[in-house]
Amino acid sequence: MKPFQFPKGFLWGGATAANQIEGGFGEGNKGLNIADVLPGGKERLAVLQTPGFNFEIDREKYSYPNHEAIDFYHRYKEDIALFAEMGFKVFRMSIAWTRIFPNGNELEANEEGLAFYDRVFDELHKYGIEPVVTISHYEMPLNLVKEYGGWRSREVVTFFERYVNAIFNRYKNKVKYWMTFNEINSGFVMPIQGLGFAIQKEEDKYQPTFQAFHHQFVASAIAVKACHEIIPDAKIGCMILYAPVYSFDSNPENVMYALQEERLFNYFCADVQVRGEYPAFINRYFEEHQIELDIQEGDLELIKEGTVDYIGFSYYMSRTEKKEKTELEKSQGNLIGGVKNPFLKASDWGWEIDPMGLRISLNQLYDRYRVPLFVVENGLGAYDKVEEDGSINDDYRIDFLREHIKAMGEAIKDGVNLMGYTSWGCIDLVSASSGEFSKRYGYIYVDKHDDGSGTLERKKKKSFFWYKDVIASNGEKL
Numbered sequence: 074m075k076p077f078q079f080p081k082g083f084l085w086g087g088a089t090a091a092n093q094i095e096g097g098f099g100e101g102n103k104g105l106n107i108a109d110v111l112p113g114g115k116e117r118l119a120v121l122q123t124p125g126f127n128f129e130i131d132r133e134k135y136s137y138p139n140h141e142a143i144d145f146y147h148r149y150k151e152d153i154a155l156f157a158e159m160g161f162k163v164f165r166m167s168i169a170w171t172r173i174f175p176n177g178n179e180l181e182a183n184e185e186g187l188a189f190y191d192r193v194f195d196e197l198h199k200y201g202i203e204p205v206v207t208i209s210h211y212e213m214p215l216n217l218v219k220e221y222g223g224w225r226s227r228e229v230v231t232f233f234e235r236y237v238n239a240i241f242n243r244y245k246n247k248v249k250y251w252m253t254f255n256e257i258n259s260g261f262v263m264p265i266q267g268l269g270f271a272i273q274k275e276e277d278k279y280q281p282t283f284q285a286f287h288h289q290f291v292a293s294a295i296a297v298k299a300c301h302e303i304i305p306d307a308k309i310g311c312m313i314l315y316a317p318v319y320s321f322d323s324n325p326e327n328v329m330y331a332l333q334e335e336r337l338f339n340y341f342c343a344d345v346q347v348r349g350e351y352p353a354f355i356n357r358y359f360e361e362h363q364i365e366l367d368i369q370e371g372d373l374e375l376i377k378e379g380t381v382d383y384i385g386f387s388y389y390m391s392r393t394e395k396k397e398k399t400e401l402e403k404s405q406g407n408l409i410g411g412v413k414n415p416f417l418k419a420s421d422w423g424w425e426i427d428p429m430g431l432r433i434s435l436n437q438l439y440d441r442y443r444v445p446l447f448v449v450e451n452g453l454g455a456y457d458k459v460e461e462d463g464s465i466n467d468d469y470r471i472d473f474l475r476e477h478i479k480a481m482g483e484a485i486k487d488g489v490n491l492m493g494y495t496s497w498g499c500i501d502l503v504s505a506s507s508g509e510f511s512k513r514y515g516y517i518y519v520d521k522h523d524d525g526s527g528t529l530e531r532k533k534k535k536s537f538f539w540y541k542d543v544i545a546s547n548g549e550k551l
């Protein structure tokens with residue numbers, strides 16, 4: 074049998090987000106955003122999930138690793154040269170809204186911010202690398218959070234519209250792949266990053282969460298329509314956090330529960346953004362949780378007209394569900410809940426490693442939507458050790474990626490239309506959920522540590538050379 078190769082033109086590359094790599098705090102007139110007020114360290118997740126977060130910087134209590142991040146703002150040329158050396162076809166990055174509209178609600182875009190991304194895109198094109206740009210990746214302007222309550226507010230849709238028009242018009246000749254909201258469904262578990270507001274103490278989360286989603290759906294449809302008009306040869310996708318939900322056993326109660334969780338978490342947002350309508354199953358859920366959406370005239374038509382061209386998604390883990398969980402079972406679950414899967418091992422951060430889950434996800438998504446898919450995040454967060462001779466032998470990362478790439482190959486053989494693969498954190502960066510540098514994903518090591526020390530020097534890990542071969546052989550040499 075001929076060895077398997079990925080389809081011709083497959084988009085190999087790596088993924089990042091502005092707030093996790095750029096640094097350049099306050100430079101180029103950048104305004105403050107949500108990521109600027111997120112504390113570093115393992116307590117970040119707890120802080121984010123405790124109702125009543127106040128969005129203030131408290132330097133006495135916390136560190137703020139996103140302020141300097143890995144200084145991509147000044148070092149992008151060096152980093153892009155390394156991506157080119159690996160043979161990247163695409164580079165996924167995001168635009169920081171606050172570089173373009175520092176407070177989110179200005180009438181005019183900030184020229185310095187626009188010029189920065191011109192330089193980055195030009196540098197990428199110098200090497201034939203296509204940018205894949207996320208419009209909003211966990212970093213709403215802080216002013217919109219404080220003055221308007223983030224996506225709770227309808228007014229934010231207008232500001233977002235101004236932002237997307239500014240970037241589509243400016244970069245229409247430079248960017249052909251776009252995505253609207255990073256992991257839009259993460260708003261269910263991380264409303265601060267996903268929806269731009271904190272649930273208040275004593276507040277029922279359901280109504281504001283779904284109203285905010287509705288505003289994002291309208292904003293997403295506006296962006297899709299504007300993109301198609303301004304850049305007719307571009308493709309614009311949604312971006313969801315996908316974690317297939319398995320039933321713990323064959324008890325039909327558990328199977329039904331897993332199905333419900335799956336539909337709500339994995340499919341609700343994608344159904345609206347890809348099919349252009351609210352799914353049937355959500356009506357019962359709205360009734361049971363007393364959710365009444367304020368849907369304005371024309372919204373549903375707009376959502377219907379503004380459906381995305383492809384689905385970008387992140388895949389890190391699956392989730393195993395059971396209807397009745399003991400306290401112990403709950404505590405052994407994954408980042409996004411569920412119970413422990415006895416067949417899977419987990420990463421040092423407790424994320425269950427499941428390459429077959431990626432094949433399952435690709436099949437499920439393609440069966441349901443029949444639009445091209447793009448794996449825009451996947452990777453292993455791990456502690457790396459620099460040996461005395463300077464080498465970094467990250468075989469565990471290579472194993473993880475190899476198995477997931479094989480799973481993608483199997484899904485393609487199953488008939489799935491997969492556009493590309495951008496593994497997460499192709500260069501070490503600040504972790505989104507824990508604000509750590511020590512949770513490393515990169516092919517490129519960055520000398521930067523949780524206590525803020527480090528020279529920011531870049532080093533190639535063993536996986537750098539491995540991924541270079543993967544790309545050069547179009548997935549044949551794993």
Ligand code: BGP
Pocket residue numbers: 090093255256314387450454497503504505506507512
């Ligand atoms: C996704 C986010 C990324 C990223 C990644 C890894 O949820 O889109 O921004 O950081 O997960 O997560 P973490 O950084 O928490 O390890």
